[in-house]
Every structure is written in C-alpha cells, then in structure tokens.
Amino acid sequence: MNLFTFRGGVHPPESKELTEEKPIRFMPLPQEVKIYLANHGGAPAKRVVKEGDTVKTGQKIGEQAGMISANVHASLTGTVVGVEKVFHPVLQKPSEVVVIRRETEKDEWEYINPHGDFNRFKAPEIVDIIKEAGIVGLGGAMFPTHVKLTPPEGKKIDLLIVNGAECEPYLTIDHRLMLERTEDIVKGIRILMYVLDVEKAYVGIENNKLDAYEAMMRATAGEPIKVKLLRTKYPQGAEKQLIYALTKRVVPSGGLPLHVGVVVQNVGTVLAVYEAVEKGKPLVERGLTVTGEAVSNPSNLVVRVGTMVSEVLEFVGGLKGKVDRVILGGPMMGIAIPDLNIPVMKGTSGIVALPPERKGKVETKPCIRCSRCVMACPMNLQPYLLEQLARARRYDEAVEEGLMDCIECGSCSYICPSKIDHVKSIKLAKKVYRALRGGARK
C-alpha cells in the first residue's frame, strides 16, 4: 500500500501496547478542580466569577480577552472556593486558576445556545458556537480553534486535514477516539468542512493504527473525506510534515498551513467541535492517555479539565516502582512537571510516568559530527550547528541557519549519540532572539 510520509524523522519505540487496546473510561467527577484561565500563548481569559459564586458545569468562568484567546468554563457543578496561582507547566510560571468545589453529586450542565443540527446554521454562527465553547487545539498546542477557522480576507482554504497521526510514543487516546467515537468524529469533520467551505478533507492516520484506519474508512465511505495511511514515523503528526506527506504542499518558512490553503485539526479537537455544535457542550472534559512503565494500570480516560494529575494517577491505581519523571503530553515534546499538584489542562493529551530505566537525562558528550541530527531533522536544518551557534549566543547567525524554522520536535536530541540537548538550546535562543528583536518577526 502507498504510505504517505516526509523526509527525516526518527523511530522511537512506540510503547503504545500499554494502552492501545484499552477502551476509554470516564473518570468519576473529582471533588475539586483547578482551571487555568491561560492557554499556551495568547491572552489569558478574563475571569467572570468570584469566590462564593455557585456555578454549573459548562458555565463560563473566563471570558475570551483579545484575538488569540479562548473562553474557559466550569467543569464541575459547585462553588467557586477561591482564585489562586498554580505553576503552569506550559508557561513555566505560576498562573491564575479558578478553584471549584463540588458539594453535591449533581452534575448540572449549562449548554451553549443555540446548538443542534449544524445544517441549521450559517458558517459564522458555527464559528461563534466553537468560540463560545472555548475550544482550543487538543493535540497540545492549545491554539484557539475559532481563529484557525477564520482565515484572513483573501486566503482561500481548499482542504481540511484531520490529524490522526498520533506520532508521539505512548499516547493512544486519538487512536481510541477514532475507534470508539468514529461516527461523531466524522460528523465533526462534516461540520468543519461546512464551516471552511471546502470540497474535501483528508484524515491522516499512521499505519500502526490499522483498526482505526479501517473504522474511519468505513464511516466515510462515499463521502469526499479521504482517509490516508501514513508511515509510522515521528514527527508524522507535525503540521508542516503532515501537510507535506498528504499533499506535497510546502508551508513557506515562517508561514502557516493557511498559506497553502490548508487547515489542520486534531481528531480530539474535531470531536470537541461536534460536541459543542450538536450537543451544546463547552470544552470542559477531554480524553487523555495515562500511561508509562511507572503507572499501575495504564488507561485511556475522559477527565474533566482542572482535575489534579495526582487524582488522575490515583484513579488508575497510582504509580508503581520507582518514578523518575511525570510528563504532560508525549515523551518527545511533552513537559516534565515538578510535582503532581498540577491540574489537567485543555491541551493535556497524556500523563506519562517513566521509571529511571527509561533514561532521559544522561551525560552530555561533545558532538562527534555523526550527522544523525541532520539526517533526522524534518525541517532540513542542521541541529548540531544551531545548538553550537545558540550556545555561543550568535543568534543572528543561528537565525540565518533557520533557527526560527525549528519545530522543536526533538528528533535531533532523541537520536544524538552524544546526548546533546539541541532543542533546549534552540528554544532558549528563540526566546532570547524574539526578546532582543522586541517581538518583531524576522
């Protein structure tokens, strides 16, 4: 069979067997949730509740503030017991959370109105529902979805790509969603195609999820939705690589998918769109994979946004053996958290607990110019060189060599025999460069 792919990349052990055959379970409601008002990047939502307010599930507690921002909703029915600051793993600093405590067993919902059969609405009305529901990219980036669905004047979108690659090792939630919520995801695709006014959509799935591929094939038979099989290779699900693999379109340097007429949405996001538009449900819960060799009973779960990582781990039987690191997201791009008292965010696609044997941190040796990083880089960069320039603070030269084109996928650091932290240096250099340039884009 013809497999779609890109140049470069790496093949880390998949480690998906821990959870890929486990059906998604609903985690019982926690007693308390802590909900961040800030997503990654963009402006934090403006809080619209105060201590002592009673809230229903789905009631808005944070109002979108600015263009790149998203509404935030209560994920429990209960009382706002406080507003505090909790370490935000993406922003890497304390950030405001709304603490909601549940007093009864009730889970009363406040739905978005109007909602229902999408054919009843015009495209902008659906975008409004999505905006109202506070939907952001659930693959991890947490970029507000309604912004992606409103291309600037004059930009014509002709293709929707649904990202079912799930190339991160360990994670299986997208896989399970495609198997268990097939119909609803397809409905979500139809809604997005309608909104974007596109004739066709592609669904990209890696060939380590053949059952999901077949399920999606069956569910989309006879429709202009083409399900395409991708080669299992990391980072197959990175936006630019996915677009290239499926269409051979090259997103220009510094550009966005919309510059080549494409909008990419993760399968989880597509499902959230369906739930918002047809069921009126704001984004207050999400699917995630709780896994890793240090988790007693690795599982695929649906949990309420704001549930503590510690409680999620407890629900799956806790940790076992020695634990070295707990990662939010996948092990390639996820973030290691300093402790377990951190709530699940909208973008938390997984909680991965790794034992010390799965060594991440190892002694760094000098570069031996083996060229593996260059061969692995999906953006055709020279990571070894960028790392050296970044460390020498030669930022302008690093930018010349494509510093800002790095997608931070971590393939270089993964494959490096000298265990050099290219991505860490590159991320830092990007930040410094942006600061030095006053945020102006090159």
Next chain:
Amino acid sequence: MKLSVTAAPHIRDGDNVRSIMFDVLIALSPAVIAATYFFGWRALILSIVSIFIAEGIELFIMKVLRKQKDFKPDFSASVTGLLLALNVNVGLPIWVLVVGLIAALTLGKHVYGGIGKNPFNPALVGRVFLLISFPSLMTTWWAPRYWNLDTLTTATPLAVVKEQGFGALNVGYLDLFLGNIGGCMGEVSALALLIGFAYLVMRRRIKLLIPISYIGTVLLISSIFWMIDVERYGTPLFHILAGGLMLGALFMATDMVTSPITPKGQMIFGVGCGVITMMIRYFGGYPEGVSFSILIMNSVVPLIDMYTKPRIFGKHVVGKG
C-alpha cells in the same frame, strides 16, 4: 515525591559515543585477525598494546593535563590506537609506535580540544608524523608469513608497480584480495576490511557515501589511466585492492568527526580523496597517497560543510503573507 524535571525529549535513543566506538573496534577485528594470520603473533600483540597505550595516554591527558577528574574512557582513543597500529608495518619497534600514539593524541586530537574538535583524523596525524620522523622504519615491510621465507622483508605491490612497472608485479589478485602481500598490517586484507565494513553498515554506523564515492573515483580514474598505459599505471582492480585504499576509504575517511555532515558534502569529500590518492600514486613522490589525501580533504571539511548546507524545508517557496 521527587520528580526530575528534564527538557524534552524525555526518551533517548540507546546509542552513545562509546557504543559507536566499540562497534568500530569490532569492525576492525577481522583486519586484526588477518594481520595475525599473515604477520604472526607480533601483529596481535602490537594491536592490543597500541589500544591500551592509547587509552593510557588519553587518560593521562584528560585527568592530569586537562584536569577532568571524572573522565571515563569513551573508546575513541582505542579506535585511534588500533587504527594507528593497523597503519604501520608489523616490524615497527613498539617505542616508535608509542611516539606515534603520543603524536596522534596530542597533535592530532587534544591540542584542538579533544574528541569532536579535531579537524584531522588523529591516527593519520600519528602515521604521517612517524612517516616523516622515521622514514626508513616506516617503509620497511616484513613479508607475509616471513617465518617461512629466506628474506624477511619485501616491497609493497604499489612500490613494485611504481618503480618497475605492472609487468614486474609478482602477486595475483587473489593475494591482493586476501592480504598475502607486503604492507601495513591492517591494510593488506581487503576481504577482512570488507567483512568489518559490512558489520558497520548493518549497524548503521557509517557515512556510507564516503567509501562509495572514494572507491568509485579511484575506479574511474584508474580505468582511464589503464586504457592509456597499463604497464605504467596498472589496472583498476589492482588500485582498488592494493595499498591502503580499503583501510582508508572504509575506516579512516569515514571518521565522523573529520568528515562532512551532509550527503552531498560526503560525496565531494570522497571524490576529492579519490582524485588526490590517484594523483599521488601516479605522479607523486610516494607510492601511496591514501593518508595524505584524507588529511588534505580533512582540512577542507569546514569549507565543504559551508557550501553543502541542506535546503531548509519551506525556505525556498513563496506564498507567505
């Protein structure tokens, strides 16, 4: 609970510098076995002693001179040690070899800052240092299986052809292929080197384009000159099997530290090595030019890297904004 907070990616490939170097040692072991077969136990002893002395020198440099108390050997000095031993004739006194090792690890490696920083292949720096310092010792060749012979030494096939013409060559292609010829102890057996090389290829531990373009260039040039005058220039197969080409192309030019990063650069590097090798063999003062050609090409690696940068994905398309 104490959790470590490390930067992504949180999982790493199992390979490390030490495992790569160890694989190179394994890949060189058939050459050591062949050397022992043709040149006796002395070959084996020289190889092993050279490895240990090289590691000793590296340890001294790192711990005493560079004051890195927690330094642990990464086997890169072992590779240098073994390669240098394989690049001398079996009759070389051990003390001379030690001088070569010191030159290799100081002038060839640590003056530049140690592993990864050296522009030249350290073993070749050591070899050329010895060639200049001890010219007669370095160009006296004990004959294969000398214990069965009346005379201890012999001439290398390349020297025979250079001085007396192709017709004077007294060894066949099979001898050249198996290693039944005079020469450096590790270079004689093309077969043994190819076996080791196959192992490295299997383990994906090698910049494959370098030996392909290097040997391919030698093949091309020697074919042209073969048609011009076979008596004077020899045959293509002869040039591929004789001298240090196999050892150089498969194990020295492919040294990761001192060769280009990109595939295109590696091709240019290999072609350059091939051209210079053949020019020295045909027109130079020495019968063999592998060492010099690799060192010369080593010196232009930064230049090659600069001109063969990969094309950044998305950099050359228009349509943004």
